[in-house]
Amino acid sequence: MERQSYSNEVILLQPVFKDAIWGGDLLKNFGYEQAGDNAGECWGISAHKSGDCTILNGEFAGEKLSWCYENHRELFGNIENDVFPLLVKIIGAQQDLSIQVHPNDAYAAEHENGSLGKTECWYILDCKEDASIVIGHNAKDKKELADMINQGRWNELIRVVPIKKGDFFQINPGCLHAIKGGTLLIETQQSSDITYRVYDYDRLQNGKPRQLHLKQSIDCIEAPHVDYNQERIVNNYPGMSSERLVKCPFYTLERWEIDGKYSFENDKPFINASVIDGSGMINGQKIGKGEHFIIPATLKQCNIEGKLTVMISYC
Template sequence: MNAYPIKFRPILKEKIWGGEKLSLLLNKETMSKNIGESWEISGVEENISIVANGLYKGISLNDLIKKFKGDFLGQANICAFGENFPLLIKFLDAQTNLSVQVHPDDKMASKYHNSYGKTEMWYIMDAEKDAEIVLGLKDKSIDKSVLKDINASNVNSIFNNRPVKKGESYFIPAGEIHAIGAGILAAEIQQTSDITYRVYDWEREDINGNMRKLHTEKAIEATKVFPNDSVKEDHSTDDKHTKLVSCDFFTTNAFYVNGIEVKDYKLLDSFVIYMCVEGNANVKIGEYQELVKMGETILIPARAKRVEIASKHSKFLEVYIPSPSLNLTQKAS
């Protein structure tokens, strides 16, 4: 295949909790005032990404995988996932709180949904004053059956609320109770799955006066208790390269570009995704070059082994499936 920096058309999702930051700050084209998610790269059924630029413009993500296989995904990923794209890449804008929720692991998702589970991470791109997330249960010894009886009077005593700020990252393994709070703009990297079990939805009603469905029994089954609620690191300084998460499902690094950065992927048997979270940059593979701005995402095919990035100042999240030979598949800690 011709390897170049591939962009996809964003798939925008209206949400009861969404706002306008994805359009106002990240330049997503929409007239809606409640866009909660921009699915940047998706292999989720009925939400398949379409190429937006270059030689393969108009071709679906699935068709690229079928045609180019290991040159596109990496041979190890073809062996592991077949022709399924293993990650779902998003930007999120929470104008109000998301529901408190939990996702199943691979075993439970396969049992009930014939799907992958959902381990994910967040990178906080912006956070308003006093913005918080829910991460885990406040009392780790509490019986999970308490999830059956949550209401406005006891919710703050059950869930662990944590303040957040720009530049922090959070790892959310499948089974961890969580929610993004109001006033947060985030990048999200996750397994390819759209399975969510709602535990509590702040007793709010939709435009028709109905409350959204809860999934309490399955949430109780899915919920796990973790000794440490997340990986949280501050990346507000111009560190050149910082590992955010390395788990069985993906590796995510953050890096700045102030000048020219050359990436060597000769030892990596995987596609690479760049999410631009600050500034803008020119990304070059061979003779092909693409301008990438804050709020945009590009995919580097596995065939590309050298990438050159030029910028006066930008920051990227670098995402890939770790090769076994690189010994990067340890759990996040």
């Protein structure tokens, strides 16, 4: 059987699953039967060395996404980034994640062997009743921030906010944050795996506390905290309603509700797509909840049909 060219089909990807001390069965409950009992993360669209997705279809089936990006940049609009710039995860937090912060590009380049920084965002897919997250802190300046961290005054420092299904949060570098237990979300981020842990509730992993990064955290956390606010923008088209959740220097994220048939001309270098509910078809390829794919630059005319919700991101 001849492999199909990506001029008429999407690039389907095999997710990479990762266990975590805070993981559990939320990813299985979402529909990922292959996830382990302690799974915490599904890396759905990734060319990062820590979780490089395998291509499932077409002329490069069996190859890694990083290989495809390095050797066939025409599929990604010939963008000049040294590495595939984005990473999309679904995170299922059975327990609380550590309280943490990410560096910006400049700090990561200097201190993390040239890595990208980590700007990310969260869309809440589901959560337990009365769920919350940590986002931001209460220190008035860097000195008070350092004092609170060094003295372990966590209840004074951290800022906890309630969440519900459908909420959205942009997490810029320097923002103190943590996903708390009972939360399922989809995360769109720069392709980086740099996390500085500030506090981990004195948990033990293999009998030892996990490493903290207090100096780096104090270096990176912005003080005082300022909430990030951006208006959601809704557009309606025949067969599809879109909601733009954020547009920042690294990505634009939209939620598409497709009900019927929707056709569009692809004018982006590439489009990341993750189906978070429902099922349908794109250019004749079946797609359903939990599947991740890329619409390459070479696929100009796209036709989606069915009843499904898709998270869309692009540079």
